[in-house]
Amino acid sequence: MSKDLPVALSCETYTQAPPAASPEPQQKSGKAALFALALGAFAVGTTEVVIAGLLPDVAADFGISLPTAGLLVSVYALGMVIGAPALTMLGARVPRKRLLLRLTVLFVAASLLSALAPGYGVLLAGRVLSALAGGAFVGIAAVVAADVAAPERRAGAIATVFMGLSLANVLGVPGGTALGQALGWRATFWAVTVIGVVLFGALALLVPAVSRSEQANFRRESALFRNGRVWRALAASAFGWAPFLTVLTYIAPMLTEVTGFSERTVPLMLVLIGVGMLVGTPVAGRLADRALVPTMYAALAGTTVLSLVLVAAVHSKPAAVVAFLVFGMFGAAVIPPLQTRVLAAAAGADNLASAANISAFNIGNAGGPLMAGWALSAGAGYTSTLWIAAGLGGVGLVLALPGRGAPRR
Numbered sequence: 001m002s003k004d005l006p007v008a009l010s011c012e013t014y015t016q017a018p019p020a021a022s023p024e025p026q027q028k029s030g031k032a033a034l035f036a037l038a039l040g041a042f043a044v045g046t047t048e049v050v051i052a053g054l055l056p057d058v059a060a061d062f063g064i065s066l067p068t069a070g071l072l073v074s075v076y077a078l079g080m081v082i083g084a085p086a087l088t089m090l091g092a093r094v095p096r097k098r099l100l101l102r103l104t105v106l107f108v109a110a111s112l113l114s115a116l117a118p119g120y121g122v123l124l125a126g127r128v129l130s131a132l133a134g135g136a137f138v139g140i141a142a143v144v145a146a147d148v149a150a151p152e153r154r155a156g157a158i159a160t161v162f163m164g165l166s167l168a169n170v171l172g173v174p175g176g177t178a179l180g181q182a183l184g185w186r187a188t189f190w191a192v193t194v195i196g197v198v199l200f201g202a203l204a205l206l207v208p209a210v211s212r213s214e215q216a217n218f219r220r221e222s223a224l225f226r227n228g229r230v231w232r233a234l235a236a237s238a239f240g241w242a243p244f245l246t247v248l249t250y251i252a253p254m255l256t257e258v259t260g261f262s263e264r265t266v267p268l269m270l271v272l273i274g275v276g277m278l279v280g281t282p283v284a285g286r287l288a289d290r291a292l293v294p295t296m297y298a299a300l301a302g303t304t305v306l307s308l309v310l311v312a313a314v315h316s317k318p319a320a321v322v323a324f325l326v327f328g329m330f331g332a333a334v335i336p337p338l339q340t341r342v343l344a345a346a347a348g349a350d351n352l353a354s355a356a357n358i359s360a361f362n363i364g365n366a367g368g369p370l371m372a373g374w375a376l377s378a379g380a381g382y383t384s385t386l387w388i389a390a391g392l393g394g395v396g397l398v399l400a401l402p403g404r405g406a407p408r409r
Contacts, residue, residue, distance in 0.1 A: 159285025
């Protein structure tokens with residue numbers, strides 16, 4: 001995919017092609033842009049998950065039940081599923097940088113609305129708006145990351161963006177939860193609002209503009225959904241990512257009831273998994289740039305196998321610590337190759353394909369834990385969630401089989 005010339009070197013200023021820029025400034029510019037995009041992913045990831053630790057405070061403040069407050073988590077996932085492709089298609093004719101800035105403005109407004117919410121309904125609306133903006137932002141950010149990187153480093157660039165989501169699990173969510181518990185849940189949304197304002201400035205200064213010629217064409221983008229390879233790749237993303245949230249959703253009772261850890265150990269284990277994610281994401285990105293399909297298979301197979309290993313490992317504290325750390329590495333490692341695979345399958349419709357894949361990931365977020373919840377409601381033990389995770393991962397592995405004409409490198 002062609003790169004954009006800086007504005008100062010556009011044809012409006014020069015009558016002939018400018019001399020080639022040295023690689024070092026381009027690399028620095030690309031790294032700066034990736035930092036800004038990763039900051040956006042960090043803000044989105046933090047906002048999505050941090051509310052879970054604040055639900056008791058929100059419920060008490062508004063005088064509602066805990067299950068009702070729990071809808072603040074569910075509607076966010078639903079908003080991500082719907083919002084990512086919907087807002088992307090609505091903004092198909094808007095230059096990508098401008099679209100990112102507009103989405104950031106919506107994200108800041110939604111965070112501000114949540115911080116000032118006089119009642120539960122307004123807070124719920126704020127969460128929906130935040131999800132709509134966040135889903136579309138991450139999808140477009142992945143495309144822009146691939147654009148600013150050299151062709152042979154696209155997966156690594158995408159991995160850098162998703163590192164923001166990993167950092168959200170390690171720093172943003174624990175920090176936001178602690179802030180909310182100390183100063184009230186509204187303080188967390190104020191903090192996210194400030195991050196959004198900083199993000200707007202970072203995007204404006206660090207992300208290069210994309211020429212109109214490289215923008216999405218609405219008709220071409222919408223034709224994406226007539227491509228069977230794209231649907232297969234999206235399904236692989238949904239099933240391949242589902243094991244991670246299936247395991248994490250019920251990790252607390254599993255660690256306390258099966259492994260024998262105290263409740264105070266659960267946050268530490270989540271941080272440990274987050275550390276594994278920080279390792280797995282960039283490694284997978286580098287490997288996917290060298291061999292996309294083998295990396296994708298290794299990540300999916302690793303997540304599936306580790307889900308089975310955990311069935312035995314959770315009965316031993318030392319084994320559980322090691323197994324969950326490695327599970328975090330492989331769980332996060334599925335994202336860069338799956339995202340790159342979807343973009344490869346949908347050449348010419350990058351914006352919508354990337355956004356649709358964010359929706360696919362969030363369908364996995366919802367579907368896996370839902371199946372695990374059904375199993376637990378039917379009387380199955382906590383380790384049944386691990387068997388379900390392994391089954392979902394196996395389906396994702398089969399769906400990831402390269403079809404005719406798909407890249408096999």
